[in-house]
Amino acid sequence: xxxxxxxxxxxxxxxxxxxxxxxxxxxxxxxxxxxxxxxxxxxxxxxxxxxxxxxxxxxxxxxxxxxxxxxxxxxxxxxxxxxxxxxxxxxxxxxxxxxxxxxxxxxxxxxxxxxxxxxxxxxxxxxxxxxxxxxxxxxxxxxxxxxxxxxxxxxxxxxxxxxxxxxxxxxxxxxxxxxxxxxxxxxxxxxxxxxxxxxxxxxxxxxxxxxxxxxxxxxxxxxxxxxxxxxxxxxxxxxxxxxxxxxxxxxxxxxxxxxxxxxxxxxxxxxxxxxxxxxxxxxxxxxxxxxxxxxxxxxxx
Numbered sequence: 001x002x003x004x005x006x007x008x009x010x011x012x013x014x015x016x017x018x019x020x021x022x023x024x025x026x027x028x029x030x031x032x033x034x035x036x037x038x039x040x041x042x043x044x045x046x047x048x049x050x051x052x053x054x055x056x057x058x059x060x061x062x063x064x065x066x067x068x069x070x071x072x073x074x075x076x077x078x079x080x081x082x083x084x085x086x087x088x089x090x091x092x093x094x095x096x097x098x099x100x101x102x103x104x105x106x107x108x109x110x111x112x113x114x115x116x117x118x119x120x121x122x123x124x125x126x127x128x129x130x131x132x133x134x135x136x137x138x139x140x141x142x143x144x145x146x147x148x149x150x151x152x153x154x155x156x157x158x159x160x161x162x163x164x165x166x167x168x169x170x171x172x173x174x175x176x177x178x179x180x181x182x183x184x185x186x187x188x189x190x191x192x193x194x195x196x197x198x199x200x201x202x203x204x205x206x207x208x209x210x211x212x213x214x215x216x217x218x219x220x221x222x223x224x225x226x227x228x229x230x231x232x233x234x235x236x237x238x239x240x241x242x243x244x245x246x247x248x249x250x251x252x253x254x255x256x257x258x259x260x261x262x263x264x265x266x267x268x269x270x271x272x273x274x275x276x277x278x279x280x281x282x283x284x285x286x287x288x289x290x291x292x293x294x295x296x297x298x299x300x301x
Contacts, residue, residue: 011194024099027149032087040085049077056091074128121176253293
């Protein structure tokens with residue numbers, strides 16, 4: 001089975017372009033189980049995202065919230081929000097990702113009065129359950145949009161019509177007038193989180209302490225711990241180790257370097273410590289990982 005991997009930049013912003021400038025909309029038919037480690041890892045994007053669970057159970061993580069989405073449910077992820085999806089078995093999640101400007105031009109009255117308030121409201125996400133009437137209406141519109149994408153070309157007008165109907169429901173049902181200050185604080189915390197992540201990415205080969213990570217964002221060690229925990233449910237040091245492991249894993253199947261050399265080049269104090277951490281994270285030894293990746297590459301040719 002081929003496994004997919006989400007690609008992000010140093011701030012965890014997804015680098016895939018969703019649609020193009022003439023039509024910034026994309027439809028995906030994805031099975032979480034087919035991604036590396038059965039998860040669509042932490043990422044964010046300026047675009048809006050609507051996800052429907054057509055089969056299985058999806059676990060969505062947004063900040064410190066862990067949301068279980070059963071079959072038939074859906075979720076809206078707002079612009080700029082860090083999130084991650086996990087699954088314990090095959091979980092099919094058709095989804096759409098699109099720019100808010102698809103609904104209206106940024107300089108228009110429609111955008112100013114109806115689009116911008118939702119994007120800037122203290123609403124990082126909204127769950128849709130079929131037993132709630134207005135949420136079920138949105139789920140029905142989503143399925144109509146999915147069906148349109150599967151019919152072929154010339155579906156843009158119908159797609160936008162359903163998107164506007166979804167947005168009208170959200171506008172009336174969500175509280176977009178309160179809590180804006182909270183969201184600004186959330187965005188400020190996310191900016192600091194991304195600053196610290198960038199510091200880790202730039203210096204992971206060096207000896208890094210929690211104090212150094214916190215200093216990169218001009219906050220205290222306790223503040224850094226809180227921001228990482230609320231943002232990605234992990235500590236700065238644990239994230240540093242995971243990032244080092246990810247860089248080491250890439251070197252294992254893209255180079256012929258020895259395990260000890262890779263351990264040293266990715267910031268680990270010893271090969272033995274590296275091997276223990278690698279086994280804990282990947283459930284196999286570095287050599288086994290290298291062999292399996294090599295075999296997968298050979299099979300794909």
